[in-house]
Amino acid sequence: MIDTDILQRKLDRERKARKQAESILEKKALELYQANLELKQFNEALEIKVQSRSEALFRSEKKYREIMENMRLGLVEIDLEGNILKTNEVYQKMTGYSAEELLHKNVKTLVNFTAFDSALEDFKSLAQTSIELELIKKDGRFLWVLISGAPIYNESKKLVGRIGIHYDISEQKKLEKALIEAKEKAEQAQQAEQQFLANMSHEIRTPLNAIIGMSHLLESTKLDQEQQEYLHLILNGANLLQSLLSDILDISKIDAGKVTVVHDIFDLTEVLRRIKETFLFKAREKDLRIELSIDPLITHQINSDPLLLNQVLMNLMSNAEKFTESGSVHLSAKVLQKREEKMTIQFLVQDTGIGMSEEQLNRIFKRFQQANELISRDFGGTGLGLFISKKILQLLGSDIQVQSTLGKGSCFSFELETEVSNLPNKPPKGSQQSNALVATYKGKKVLITEDNSMNQRYITSLFKKWQVSFDLATNGLEALEYCQQKSYDLIFMDLQMPIMGGMEATEKIKTQSINQKTPIIALTASTFLSQKNKALESGMVDFISKPFVPFHLKKVLDRYLVQEDLALQTQAQAKLQSYSYHTELDVDFLQEAYGNDFESALELFEIFIETVPEQMSRLSIQNETSDNYHILHKVHPTFKMVGLSDLSDMAKSLHDVIADIPSIDIENRIKSILEKYHKDVLIIESEIIKLRTYVA
Amino acid sequence: MKGIVFTEFLDMVEQEFGYETVDHIIEASKLESGGVYTSVGTYPFSEMLQLVSNLSEKIEVEIPSLLYAFGKYLFNTFLSSYPAFFNRCEDGFSFLDSIDSYIHIEVKKLYHDAELPAFQSTRLSESQMELIYRSSRKMSDFAEGLIDKSMSYYKHDYTLSKELLNPDGSEVKFLITLK
Ligand code: HEM
Numbered sequence: 001m002i003d004t005d006i007l008q009r010k011l012d013r014e015r016k017a018r019k020q021a022e023s024i025l026e027k028k029a030l031e032l033y034q035a036n037l038e039l040k041q042f043n044e045a046l047e048i049k050v051q052s053r054s055e056a057l058f059r060s061e062k063k064y065r066e067i068m069e070n071m072r073l074g075l076v077e078i079d080l081e082g083n084i085l086k087t088n089e090v091y092q093k094m095t096g097y098s099a100e101e102l103l104h105k106n107v108k109t110l111v112n113f114t115a116f117d118s119a120l121e122d123f124k125s126l127a128q129t130s131i132e133l134e135l136i137k138k139d140g141r142f143l144w145v146l147i148s149g150a151p152i153y154n155e156s157k158k159l160v161g162r163i164g165i166h167y168d169i170s171e172q173k174k175l176e177k178a179l180i181e182a183k184e185k186a187e188q189a190q191q192a193e194q195q196f197l198a199n200m201s202h203e204i205r206t207p208l209n210a211i212i213g214m215s216h217l218l219e220s221t222k223l224d225q226e227q228q229e230y231l232h233l234i235l236n237g238a239n240l241l242q243s244l245l246s247d248i249l250d251i252s253k254i255d256a257g258k259v260t261v262v263h264d265i266f267d268l269t270e271v272l273r274r275i276k277e278t279f280l281f282k283a284r285e286k287d288l289r290i291e292l293s294i295d296p297l298i299t300h301q302i303n304s305d306p307l308l309l310n311q312v313l314m315n316l317m318s319n320a321e322k323f324t325e326s327g328s329v330h331l332s333a334k335v336l337q338k339r340e341e342k343m344t345i346q347f348l349v350q351d352t353g354i355g356m357s358e359e360q361l362n363r364i365f366k367r368f369q370q371a372n373e374l375i376s377r378d379f380g381g382t383g384l385g386l387f388i389s390k391k392i393l394q395l396l397g398s399d400i401q402v403q404s405t406l407g408k409g410s411c412f413s414f415e416l417e418t419e420v421s422n423l424p425n426k427p428p429k430g431s432q433q434s435n436a437l438v439a440t441y442k443g444k445k446v447l448i449t450e451d452n453s454m455n456q457r458y459i460t461s462l463f464k465k466w467q468v469s470f471d472l473a474t475n476g477l478e479a480l481e482y483c484q485q486k487s488y489d490l491i492f493m494d495l496q497m498p499i500m501g502g503m504e505a506t507e508k509i510k511t512q513s514i515n516q517k518t519p520i521i522a523l524t525a526s527t528f529l530s531q532k533n534k535a536l537e538s539g540m541v542d543f544i545s546k547p548f549v550p551f552h553l554k555k556v557l558d559r560y561l562v563q564e565d566l567a568l569q570t571q572a573q574a575k576l577q578s579y580s581y582h583t584e585l586d587v588d589f590l591q592e593a594y595g596n597d598f599e600s601a602l603e604l605f606e607i608f609i610e611t612v613p614e615q616m617s618r619l620s621i622q623n624e625t626s627d628n629y630h631i632l633h634k635v636h637p638t639f640k641m642v643g644l645s646d647l648s649d650m651a652k653s654l655h656d657v658i659a660d661i662p663s664i665d666i667e668n669r670i671k672s673i674l675e676k677y678h679k680d681v682l683i684i685e686s687e688i689i690k691l692r693t694y695v696a
Numbered sequence: 697m698k699g700i701v702f703t704e705f706l707d708m709v710e711q712e713f714g715y716e717t718v719d720h721i722i723e724a725s726k727l728e729s730g731g732v733y734t735s736v737g738t739y740p741f742s743e744m745l746q747l748v749s750n751l752s753e754k755i756e757v758e759i760p761s762l763l764y765a766f767g768k769y770l771f772n773t774f775l776s777s778y779p780a781f782f783n784r785c786e787d788g789f790s791f792l793d794s795i796d797s798y799i800h801i802e803v804k805k806l807y808h809d810a811e812l813p814a815f816q817s818t819r820l821s822e823s824q825m826e827l828i829y830r831s832s833r834k835m836s837d838f839a840e841g842l843i844d845k846s847m848s849y850y851k852h853d854y855t856l857s858k859e860l861l862n863p864d865g866s867e868v869k870f871l872i873t874l875k
Contacts, residue, residue: 003716003719006716006719008716008721009719009723010715013730013731013732016730016732017732017733017734018734020734020737020739021734021735021736024734024736024737025736028736336835362823365699368748
């Protein structure tokens, strides 16, 4: 039983508690009301804020939209498959479709570009990319646009599509196209120019070939002294014309970018020694030492362009030699830096010649300008050599330096960075001995294909002289017909001919005749390498550039007709122990001079044939006495070197007295020297061929 | 301390021992509130201590056991008043995890003057959980009652051990292991 007091207290407590709770709740309700009020105010403030924000947003959106519209940017939103979700007015105008038509169309159907899928892939991997594409408009026309893409993400940062901003670049494209066309036109024009040069060179070389060739033939006929002199004037002029032509063509080749660097691994020391030997021979004519120093660090073969390097060094050396009457020309190669596979070599060509003034120095590398006109008159040449050297060195990544003091000498130098191979240099050539048969063309058949009648006569008369049996075709078609009936050991093929050209004929002979394996040699007046390459591509094995001298032709005959014979007759070779020079030559002297080193003999004979005819062609009774004196001074020792002792004596004795005797005597003696020379030179030519086969 | 704790406590006492005992422990204490409690009010924690120790004396039961029993009792109140707190958890461990990270946070939101303990829970393994109680009110026995009820509510077979990290009882480590 519960006490009533207790019950009273319980009731009391509960009433009080209720009141307490009521007042707490009332207070809370008031708080709540106030909180609500505040919340409402906050809400209102928030709403105002949101509104102004969204207005701002709307405004800025509008602003950007306007910018886009003003900039005429087309906008398209696509999903991951490329289906269009949204477009703007500009995009609609660009494509020519309405907004409704575009909806759900796939953008791939709107572009003229197969690589578009990969571009889309790019967009998928969030990368922002821009691409140039052609849009296909509703009417089927195309529009060039630059598209810049950006990924679109949903709230949970998942990639859901992309937006493409299109910019109309058709104007730029038009411009670009016009520029490309203009460039192509310019290139065509340049090509036309080159073609013109090639044709010109053909046009000039063909008659020049005839002139030189016929002159050589004339030489071996009976001529009186006067006729001989005229003939040598002709040869002199033709030779000058030829060297001028080849210089000009060199320049135009360089200008046209036709000269390319062809790297090869070669023995630099061998190249340098050969250059020295060449000039040693030339220098015998005057009181001039040719010196060569090679850095002992150059132990291995290098990787560079041996032909271009040789051409530059030859140019510099012949320049030095030309302008130095006495003293020395010093060629040196010095290693400036060597690191495992790389080496920097400095080349120096130093002479004790006439030197140049400051003002002359400034001009020497320019086209067609020599240090002074006097020099150019005195020493001949077109003045293009240094310019060509400078250009070639630029191709090799180098540049030419020059130091010079007037009256003291000049020094040309350049540095070349090359790779060093692991091949050691060859030891200098000793006297190697080999035996060979005398060249014979017996039983060999040659086909000549040549349309120019002068050249025909030139070649055929040479072949008759050398007892080569041949057929003559005047165009490619005729050649092909011959080749289908007879088999030949060698075919000469002119490149430019009517009815059927040389290349086409070669290709046909290689496939449709019984002469598929016969070596075919191109006869070309074109000096362009590309022309020659084409010839080689079409199946020809070699080429002779017009104009050619008998020697060139014979070289080729030997290479393709004689060596094969030799290979068959190695047994006969073994029996022959020694070589015998032509009996007309000073055999005693030659044997004393070269002993068994027939290679050196051959080299000197070759150098002789390369240099002396040019000098001799300038020997003339119409010259100033001093000019003839100089020529005789230069040539008389060289005659001796090839065993033409009588001729050498004739030249020397005239040289010694030329200033003191009457001009009529000079005239007669020059005539007889030339007469003898023209006979002797043929002996030298055939001697070279004999020596070549012997040495090989 | 929140009024609900007082009203629930007194309800429990009335239920177990009759209103005389309620009246007794109130009358035996010197209470600022005069023993008048409403669940929405807030009262000094010291009053709770007085009530509990008076009850202990009266019925001759140790205070820890009383608090443990009160914890168990209060669990049922929580269960019927706040079913949402239980429904969001699938097992005992995740429910215990949620005291500190969720339930007491919600409580604090509702009663911003509530004084709540800190619970630091760590899952030692699939079957073991460590729960560290920290509070200046030293009511770990009350917590133990709540923990036991929670675990059996989720129908777990388990053992519960208890270790004082601080001798005064303000820091206690519970280790609950599922069998
Ligand atoms: C639905 C679940 C729960 C609710 C609504 C709840 C609510 C509350 C409230 C209102 C208080 C009083 C605070 C004050 O008076 O200032 C409290 C205190 C307390 N709660 Fe909870 N609680 C819950 C679950 C738990 C559980 C599962 C535990 C067990 C570990 C626990 C442990 C405690 C402890 C020990 C106190 C006493 C205060 C202290 O020790 O500092 N609570 N809780």
